[in-house]
Amino acid sequence: MSTTTDTPTRRGPTNPGERIAEWTDGRLGLYKLAKSNLRKIFPDHWSFMLGEVCLYSFTILILTGVYLTLFFHPSMNEVVYHGPYAPLQGVRMSEAYASTMHISFEVRGGLLIRQIHHWSALIFIAAMIVHMMRVFFTGAFRRPREINWLFGWTLLFLGMFTGFTGYSLPDDLLSGTGVRFMEGAVLSTPVVGTYLSMFLFGGEFPGHDFVGRFYSVHILLLPGLMAGLLVAHLILVFFHKHTQFPGAGKTEKNVVGSPLLPIYTAKAGGFFFLVFGIISAIAAVATINPIWTMGPYRPDQVSTGAQPDWYMGFSEGLIRVMPGWEIRAWGHTLVLGVFIPLMVFPLVMMAIAVYPFIEAWVTGDKREHHLLDRPRNRPVRTGFGVAWLTLYFVLLVGGGNDIFATHFHLSINAITWFVRVSFFVAPVLAYWATKRVCLGLQRRDRDKVLHGRETGIIKRLPHGEFIEVHELLSQQELHVLTAHAQPRPIEVGPEVDENGVERKANPVAKLQARMSRNFYGEHSQIPKPTAEEYEEITSGHGHH
Amino acid sequence: MSETGSHNDVSENLPSEHGARGGDVAVKSDPFANPGLPPHEHRRQDIDEKAARHSERVVAGLFMLSMLGTLGFIASFVVFPIDKIIYVFPIGHVSALNFSLGLTLGVALFAIGAGAVHWARTLMSDEEVADERHRVDADDELKENVRQQWITGAKESGFGRRKLIRNTMFGALTLVPLSGVVILRDLGPLPEKKLDHTLWTRGKVLVNTNTDKPLRPEDVIVGSLTFARPEGLEEAQEDFQEQIAKAALMIVRLKPEDIKDKRERDWAHEGIVAFSKICTHVGCPISLYEQQTHHVLCPCHQSTFDLSDGARVLFGPAGHPLPQLRISVNGDGNLIALGDFEEPVGPAFWERS
Numbered sequence: 015m016s017t018t019t020d021t022p023t024r025r026g027p028t029n030p031g032e033r034i035a036e037w038t039d040g041r042l043g044l045y046k047l048a049k050s051n052l053r054k055i056f057p058d059h060w061s062f063m064l065g066e067v068c069l070y071s072f073t074i075l076i077l078t079g080v081y082l083t084l085f086f087h088p089s090m091n092e093v094v095y096h097g098p099y100a101p102l103q104g105v106r107m108s109e110a111y112a113s114t115m116h117i118s119f120e121v122r123g124g125l126l127i128r129q130i131h132h133w134s135a136l137i138f139i140a141a142m143i144v145h146m147m148r149v150f151f152t153g154a155f156r157r158p159r160e161i162n163w164l165f166g167w168t169l170l171f172l173g174m175f176t177g178f179t180g181y182s183l184p185d186d187l188l189s190g191t192g193v194r195f196m197e198g199a200v201l202s203t204p205v206v207g208t209y210l211s212m213f214l215f216g217g218e219f220p221g222h223d224f225v226g227r228f229y230s231v232h233i234l235l236l237p238g239l240m241a242g243l244l245v246a247h248l249i250l251v252f253f254h255k256h257t258q259f260p261g262a263g264k265t266e267k268n269v270v271g272s273p274l275l276p277i278y279t280a281k282a283g284g285f286f287f288l289v290f291g292i293i294s295a296i297a298a299v300a301t302i303n304p305i306w307t308m309g310p311y312r313p314d315q316v317s318t319g320a321q322p323d324w325y326m327g328f329s330e331g332l333i334r335v336m337p338g339w340e341i342r343a344w345g346h347t348l349v350l351g352v353f354i355p356l357m358v359f360p361l362v363m364m365a366i367a368v369y370p371f372i373e374a375w376v377t378g379d380k381r382e383h384h385l386l387d388r389p390r391n392r393p394v395r396t397g398f399g400v401a402w403l404t405l406y407f408v409l410l411v412g413g414g415n416d417i418f419a420t421h422f423h424l425s426i427n428a429i430t431w432f433v434r435v436s437f438f439v440a441p442v443l444a445y446w447a448t449k450r451v452c453l454g455l456q457r458r459d460r461d462k463v464l465h466g467r468e469t470g471i472i473k474r475l476p477h478g479e480f481i482e483v484h485e486l487l488s489q490q491e492l493h494v495l496t497a498h499a500q501p502r503p504i505e506v507g508p509e510v511d512e513n514g515v516e517r518k519a520n521p522v523a524k525l526q527a528r529m530s531r532n533f534y535g536e537h538s539q540i541p542k543p544t545a546e547e548y549e550e551i552t553s554g555h556g557h558h
Numbered sequence: 559m560s561e562t563g564s565h566n567d568v569s570e571n572l573p574s575e576h577g578a579r580g581g582d583v584a585v586k587s588d589p590f591a592n593p594g595l596p597p598h599e600h601r602r603q604d605i606d607e608k609a610a611r612h613s614e615r616v617v618a619g620l621f622m623l624s625m626l627g628t629l630g631f632i633a634s635f636v637v638f639p640i641d642k643i644i645y646v647f648p649i650g651h652v653s654a655l656n657f658s659l660g661l662t663l664g665v666a667l668f669a670i671g672a673g674a675v676h677w678a679r680t681l682m683s684d685e686e687v688a689d690e691r692h693r694v695d696a697d698d699e700l701k702e703n704v705r706q707q708w709i710t711g712a713k714e715s716g717f718g719r720r721k722l723i724r725n726t727m728f729g730a731l732t733l734v735p736l737s738g739v740v741i742l743r744d745l746g747p748l749p750e751k752k753l754d755h756t757l758w759t760r761g762k763v764l765v766n767t768n769t770d771k772p773l774r775p776e777d778v779i780v781g782s783l784t785f786a787r788p789e790g791l792e793e794a795q796e797d798f799q800e801q802i803a804k805a806a807l808m809i810v811r812l813k814p815e816d817i818k819d820k821r822e823r824d825w826a827h828e829g830i831v832a833f834s835k836i837c838t839h840v841g842c843p844i845s846l847y848e849q850q851t852h853h854v855l856c857p858c859h860q861s862t863f864d865l866s867d868g869a870r871v872l873f874g875p876a877g878h879p880l881p882q883l884r885i886s887v888n889g890d891g892n893l894i895a896l897g898d899f900e901e902p903v904g905p906a907f908w909e910r911s
Contacts, residue, residue: 055689198840198905208749263595284674291668298660313803340877345911496590
């Protein structure tokens with residue numbers, strides 16, 4: 015811009031768009047906001063679109079959710095069905111169920127929007143988990159992004175409960191069974207369980223209140239919180255500027271990519287339509303939650319193969335594989351068989367939430383990081399992440415033990431025992447194996463840097479020897495493979511101080527040093543090649 | 559540096575600049591140095607106007623496809639009756655309206671996205687640019703400035719000096735949310751003994767849930783599973799759901815000699831036993847009966863109970879046996895209860911003795 019606003023020679027607005035911008039600027043300071051953001055740089059990598067999938071599926075959920083509220087009656091008043099679906103003629107059901115039937119069979123497009131809504135919910139939570147894993151394995155959660163990590167994690171946690179309260183609303187046989195399970199879990203809470211249950215359901219289960227209560231939680235309270243967190247999450251993405259992978263020209267002090275206007279706007283905006291379009295097509299061809307086949311909820315009826323939506327599967331696994339421990343004493347029952355899974359469920363989630371802070375403490379690394387790690391270069395972190403995922407999947411298997419049993423003709427008892435053992439063993443094995451794989455990959459990187467890439471070309475030397483030709487890497491490739499830092503572990507310090515007096519080592523410091531050795535000790539990283547090693551090998555003999 | 563602080567001071571453990579390779583200029587002596595941004599390579603569209611025009615046509619074509627999709631959506635909405643079912647290979651029989659609306663909407667949306675992305679990738683500048691990053695935290699001067707403002711503000715409030723105000727304010731702020739808690743009291747009634755009792759009383763007739771007829775011993779044959787509810791409990795009743803959630807029964811007939819548990823045999827009528835249908839784990843209705851072994855399985859979490867042995871738990875997460883109802887026959891030859899369950903049915907809870 016060659017002129018500034020206070021220069022009298024500044025020409026006036028010429029077209030309507032500019033006039034609107036001027037008007038808005040005078041009230042909202044639009045130009046100042048646009049100055050730093052209109053050409054903001056966003057780096058490009060396929061994995062950076064995972065968060066976009068979350069954002070867009072959330073947007074689709076809001077759009078389709080508002081449509082559904084126009085037709086849904088959040089009421090448990092009983093009505094007799096007289097709609098077009100013949101098998102349920104004359105059946106008593108709640109208004110919630112009847113109105114969901116109405117949406118599915120009598121509102122044109124209603125079934126489509128219901129199915130888009132439900133599919134989006136599944137995709138939303140799946141995308142959040144995959145996005146969180148991307149952030150985890152690349153170390154994008156490190157300073158200054160720890161708080162944004164927590165925002166994202168909270169969104170995932172709230173998303174699961176929004177999903178649960180949402181699929182409970184139609185009051186069909188399957189979802190009602192899920193609510194009953196929740197009531198049983200609440201009852202297991204020591205001392206106050208029965209009170210919580212009575213207050214939650216307005217009396218004895220199921221009562222006439224929970225659909226209405228879940229409704230306000232599902233459409234107002236949780237989405238409101240989530241929308242706020244989401245905006246904060248995005249503001250922080252803008253404020254911190256996006257992380258980037260190491261590469262030519264990319265440093266901790268810059269961000270390399272394409273500007274918001276036009277490239278990123280077109281790509282990200284277009285991506286919204288791609289996601290929406292794909293979910294619409296899925297909703298057209300794949301039926302989801304066909305409540306008419308399940309019928310209305312009755313507490314004395316159930317269908318086999320009852321499964322929650324997939325993201326609740328790991329809590330289902332916890333409750334299924336836990337032994338039925340009950341301690342009875344002094345006229346009271348401590349229902350550990352249900353209460354322990356109820357408590358482990360948030361703990362599993364918390365383990366991943368607090369990881370960034372534990373890593374920062376163990377490594378003592380308080381610096382800002384904007385260049386992403388390659389997962390192989392942080393074997394302990396990567397191992398922990400894979401262990402966590404392994405635990406998650408083991409519990410998913412536990413949650414579907416009946417499905418696995420019937421589909422694979424296995425004994426349900428055997429599967430349950432397998433999950434019980436794997437709950438403890440599998441994460442350890444996964445951690446160990448992942449760490450080995452990471453170290454192996456580090457060794458391969460080292461070989462690649464020092465000896466180049468195998469070309470597959472076999473050459474015969476004059477004296478008859480066969481050798482494979484190795485091609486040296488470009489400087490950019492060399493840089494990417496060596497750009498990571500390899501910190502030394504933290505020392506506790508000498509046992510005696512400078513006066514020779516024995517020093518009491520702080521136990522916390524000792525723990526930190528031990529964990530730091532685990533992170534950065536010689537068993538956790540392969541020394542990357544030094545410039546000297548490289549010079550020595552490449553300048554000397556043996557290269558072709 | 560003091561020894562006690564040494565474990566916190568890790569600066570010496572962190573790599574120096576050359577390890578982190580943050581430099582942005584290529585240094586000849588360092589083979590691994592960052593070579594800097596690679597030169598921009600032109601795409602075909604950047605140099606060949608014909609290719610660019612082709613891309614333009616593709617993008618415009620996609621946008622036009624989207625328009626067709628929307629028209630198709632409207633047409634489907636008008637044309638297909640909501641109850642029309644069509645066969646689509648390989649999905650099967652589907653609602654014509656849902657299928658056509660979803661696909662046309664999908665095309666209308668996807669084509670916009672594909673057009674926008676293709677436009678960005680082929681016609682908009684693909685030159686990568688670098689932006690500077692700035693530290694998130696403030697410099698010392700700014701920090702000091704804010705600190706002074708804070709101190710001035712705090713001093714002007716007298717917050718630290720006037721302890722009485724401070725303490726009473728904390729007290730008031732701590733108490734005021736209590737109203738918000740108290741007002742939630744009427745969310746539900748107190749539990750009292752509600753969970754301990756069901757509708758079953760002495761002499762109440764067992765009614766077959768499926769036929770709505772009183773159950774007679776001769777209706778219950780060995781190997782079948784029958785569900786029963788108390789007489790007088792009708793679906794149209796206001797509290798039907800709450801009552802059936804506790805009173806639902808599962809009736810099977812065993813050969814008396816097959817019953818291993820003495821109390822179970824005593825509470826049965828000619829080998830007919832009545833157990834609560836509600837699982838003692840988290841309350842699912844149990845519905846899978848294996849007639850050879852007399853095991854019942856809860857389909858939700860697979861707790862398995864042995865109906866020939868006091869419904870003890872054989873496997874799964876349930877913590878205690880299913881409660882049994884004492885039954886007999888009245889003068890009309892109908893099965894009746896001889897009282898309520900002797901323990902609460904369904905999931906365990908704190909007050910359960």
